Amino acid sequence: MNDLTSNAVREKTSQSGPPLSEPRPVNVAGAPSLGLSQAEAARRLAEHGRNEIQREQTRSPWGVLLEQFRSPMIVLLLGACGVSAMLGEHADAIAIGAIVVLNALIGFAQEFKAERALLALRSMTAPRARVMRDGYAVQLPAAEVVPGDVLLLEAGDVVAADARLLEAHALATNEAALTGESVPVDKAAVPVAADAPLAQRTDSVFLGTAVTRGTGVAEVRATGMHTELGKIAHLLASTSDTDTPLEQRLERVTRTLLMACAAIVVLVAALGLWRGQGWLAVLMSSISLAVAAVPEGLPAVVTIALALGVQRMAARHALVRRLQAVETLGSATVVCTDKTGTLTTGTMEVREVWGANPHAVLFASAACCDASLGPDGKEGTGDPTELALLRAALARGIHREEIERDRPRVAVRPFDSETKRMSVLRADGALYVKGALEVLLPRCNAGTEGALEAMRTLSGRGLRVLAVARGSGPEEEGLELLGLVGMADPPRPEAVTAVAAARAAGVRTVMITGDSQETAQAIGRELGILLPGEDAAERIHARVTAEDKLRIVRRWKERGEVVAMTGDGVNDAPALREAHIGIAMGRTGTEVTREAADLVLTDDNFATIVTAIREGRAIYENIRKTLVYLLVGNVGELMLMFAASLVGLPLPLLPLQLLWINLVTDSLPALALVMDPARAELLSRPPRRPDEPMLGRSQWHHILLMGALEVAVVMGVFVWTDPVEHVERARALAFSTLVFAELMRAFAARSATRIFWEVGPLTNRLLLGVVLFSAGLQLAIYELPAARALFGLGELHLWELGLAFALGLIPATVLEVSKLVRRWKRG
CATH class of the missing domain: 1.20.1110.10 (Calcium-transporting ATPase, transmembrane domain)
Structure with missing residues (x-):
């Protein structure tokens, strides 16, 4: 068996490697021999500009202070203060003026504090990229990447620009921030239709997404505001506070x-x-x-x-950027919420194992795996799907480290988006294979009875299904199908309670996600968002784009509802700005999203939103x-x-x-x-009518x-x-x-x-x-x-x-x- 990673770029200039003045030569199969020259790159940088998303201007201290004087009541008081002063009623003028100043200082202190806390959430280091220049792989600030550059990608990288793949080996990227898709997307250097939906453009990688596994080489097609991320940033201009x-x-x-x-x-x-x-x-x-x-x-x-x-909200993991945002949540009649990480845990988890011997299924899964768990058995490095398999195996006492020690690898065929499977041959002669059932089923001559029915059942529950098989020798034929593993990003336990509390309070919860309709509806039913007899099209929106999210928020507003919108990706930012109150995720959210929001959840938890609704009603x-x-x-x-x-x-x-x-x-x-203090019955009443x-x-x-x-x-x-x-x-x-x-x-x-x-x-x-x-x-x-x-x-x-x-x-x-x-x- 050939190791298909041999043609990939293995050499990476890291932060701890040689300085930029010492580039290393790299031979990249299928890529232009030299990439761009430094001179040509400089010319294109001058022509196209720096590879940066134009950030919204943060409010200056003076701007925050002046906003405190917008209220008509404040204007009226200032007028009364002026008239009193002109008539010689200096005591009156001083007293009224003191109240106005005190009010402004209180509001300024709170909102300026929130602005400073928001700045602390931003990354303090500029991202970097590895590109080909004059035939060498060099590392440079991502802002200096230009169209025509050749990007070298591997697991852990953040993609520096929109680029078309020239070479891909077991490459997958996490595009959740851009498309809302919770599962890493497999990539291949096989052209797709130019008008394919963004989530289905498997021949391209996009600015701001992360490489979760594999390696690749890609030619930059767009930078800065011309990227897909930049197009979403443009949508912000069409929204209004x-x-x-x-x-x-x-x-x-x-x-x-x-x-x-x-x-x-x-x-x-x-x-x-x-x-x-x-x-x-x-x-x-x-x-x-x-x-x-x-x-x-x-x-x-x-x-x-x-x-x-x-x-009070800061103590409950919510950072409020605008004072009025707290009360606005109390008026909310609709909460449009992202799924991944907000309603769910944000990590894949094995929900069900089908097979005669579940222990054997999980053992084979751990034996055919490249990921590694951390010392705590929870965090780790590698593909989220494989980490979920390792956590489930560990719960049954199966340790990948012991497998690698007792049965070393002999050969590996990495997962590939074309073959849709991965296999590992170990020293004891056992071959372990995992992948899509439709790919493995023709290669199995045992254990297949009932597999298709089980596949349909698990898929109907919104689970991502992986087939696991075992054989002997290097050939992937004559395998025994051990079973199926159903995985999903599970709901947060507290989110189920919070959704029920929101429903009891008369607040509709609308789930918006980039996942498939089947997965979204399954999670919606489990969370209690979608109850029997309810219209799924009203409560669940799947495979949505940034434009779709903006349209959904505007449609609810046109119906007279007070809309709260949550999100973590850049594709959420326009909808967050358009909603009556935008709620961004502090842990997983992007900087653009946090800047567009009125409130930032530092725990990315839907239950915190329900707490804020109660707080808002009390206020x-x-x-x-x-x-x-x-x-x-x-x-x-x-x-x-x-x-x-x-x-x-x-x-x-x-x-x-x-x-x-x-x-x-x-x-x-x-x-x-x-x-x-807030009364206990506040969440048992319907919300106030918007009018x-x-x-x-x-x-x-x-x-x-x-x-x-x-x-x-x-x-x-x-x-x-x-x-x-x-x-x-x-x-x-x-x-x-x-x-x-x-x-x-x-x-x-x-x-x-x-x-x-x-x-x-x-x-x-x-x-x-x-x-x-x-x-x-x-x-x-x-x-x-x-x-x-x-x-x-x-x-x-x-x-x-x-x-x-x-x-x-x-x-x-x-x-x-x-x-x-x-x-x-x-x-």
Whole structure:
């Protein structure tokens, strides 16, 4: 038997070999005698450019910082800050400006940290290639490879450019990053149709793919952006960033507030001028109304809520590049996910052995193998299929090292894509053969009964089937078929649970893979993605290209779904960019994919996505209830100021007092509210409708009623104190009553259905501490003459502060009682 590897290129200039100035001569059968000369290569490099994929520009620190000021709410606050400064209200301007800056710094710190972490994931060494130059094999940076170069390939190499094979010996490449195909592709120097699908171009190798076994020689046909990888990078230009559902919903709320604020300010200004008030008094009233209407703490609350989600997700193996990405997953209705390495383990595994003696089947498999397991018995070097065979053999106590020691090899016929088999003759005269059943079956005269039926059964389960036979002597004839081995990339155990959890949460899981339809559907059924009676075409997409993935994402978006897309290969990048949220794999993903993503999974695990969905829903719930809490206060303040202007009373609260309420006694409890722990039932409910507003009818109804109740309480105490004669004292009592009402209502705001002791007062100790701290600050104002003067307040007696506290309990008490009444009506 001939050793067919004898004609392959054996000599490799490695990183540890001689320097580039000492090239070695190589005789390559079938290749041009010289390849390119250095002069011609230099000319082509100037003509075609460097062999590089144009990387997306990473965001600069200034770019990340400026993005924090995009929100309409921030723009509104900056406007209020400018107006206050022009009118000499410097305390107001400083306070508003501080909130804006704090919000920007928090967002910048989180997103810039994510950018730095992303950079750390990139390879720190430039890839290199071995090519023929002036008749010698030289190693040079892959960026200097040009069309016409002759590449020398062997196992472990990363292909430096798109190239047509001139010679191939047992050559196979891993094209998962480009095509999604999980199994190494056998290559041969036999031309295929020029219009063949990418996954079927067995006569070519492609930039960025890895050689898993064998050797080869190939002539470069395309470099850089002209390669298949470059074409996919071009698709990124056809995609666009999509505003997240949270951004869209908050923008709608902001627009509503702006329109309501503008209408009331104009109305009050017109009313004041009609009554003959001076323009300065009218302007002061308008500023007071504007300050009352704007929830100054909202941007900081949203940013901190998302930042906390980022921290929690980092602890769960997810790196968030954009703060809003955490909440977006909570809105997801469809998750389009890659199979290999995400839903599955990413390694081949023997799932089933058919044959009279499974031990003999695995022994022969280990005896006809070139791969080697590592010391741990898991990792190793060589073809993934052979590593799977060795792991299964090791589980039965079969060690390849012992076979090589006790029965040394005499001759080897390597696996070849044309013969579709491999054989090893050992010193004891036994010949071990493995390969495709259709190739081995005609060469066997024993053990073949039932083999074809078993082959169809195993293939129907989505398994890759390998036949194993044994003979004697060097000739591959008169063999005994020992059995069949069924292999597959098995599902992650936690992925099965995660898919079920996603289904229970109303989130569709759609599997997109480069594998065959049979394999994809088998894995889909095993994972629970495809249940009996469901349309496979809706849930499973096989043999897809980059264009197909982009089309699938766009189709779901057109149907009004919120789409999350996962991927690890360059062919996933356009779809990741197009989706509402792109999720890249950190361990196996390519750099282009990670740059296109909003979130990077450092464990490449689908279960992490489901965890993120729960986290996102919790963040949304916390933001919404906190927004309702803030707006009850702001709407109440707006009604209070409008009512006083309408009846001709002095302003119940000055702009600085309103700002104090919004920033201290509203915003501080709001920051604690947004940190409420996630409720257990979040994943048992369907996702929010994509068109569902942040604040629906029930929320606005609650805001208006509770705001009106606060107005009634505060206006009552203001009028009772006689504001015409004692305006500073009246303002002081109204001020304290409103502050205490807001602080007490924070406890009731934690749940729309459960009263505060059912929620658990100690499950959010921060809120308890913040309320006590804010109440202390409020009381301190009346003890410090300078503070009273700054806020324009009169002095209050202790009994009056007690009265303000008692009156402040009314809104929270009414809210809690209403929950009990609704529960009683529902039975």
